Amino acid sequence: MLEWICVFLHDRSHCTRVNNAYSECVNIHSGVIQGSVIGPLLFLIYVNDVTEIFGNDCVCKLYADDIKLYSIIDSKDDYGEMQTRLSELQCWSDQW
Secondary structure (H helix, E strand, O other), X not given: OHHHHXXXXXXXXXXXEEOOEEOOOEEEOOOOOOOOOOHHHHHHHHHOOHHHHOOOOOEEEEEOOEEEEEOOXXXXXXXXXXXXXXXXXXXXHHHO
């Protein structure tokens, strides 16, 4: 199964069609194929660990391909904590 998924995700290209006109094809280096049956499952596997970087002081909500973060900001330290979480999210995104 893992080999099949690797082949499915490797060496992909994409173009867009509007009516009978096609855009130029480009190579796809990352992401989940939109409109595929297995795409939602692969996306969930891909982002499953992102919530672990936020701890208890920041709420993280995932829905489809969206992430929402929020926290109660009562002090200057709270601003710093939220910025730390956002920076950690940036690092996670850069890594994956």
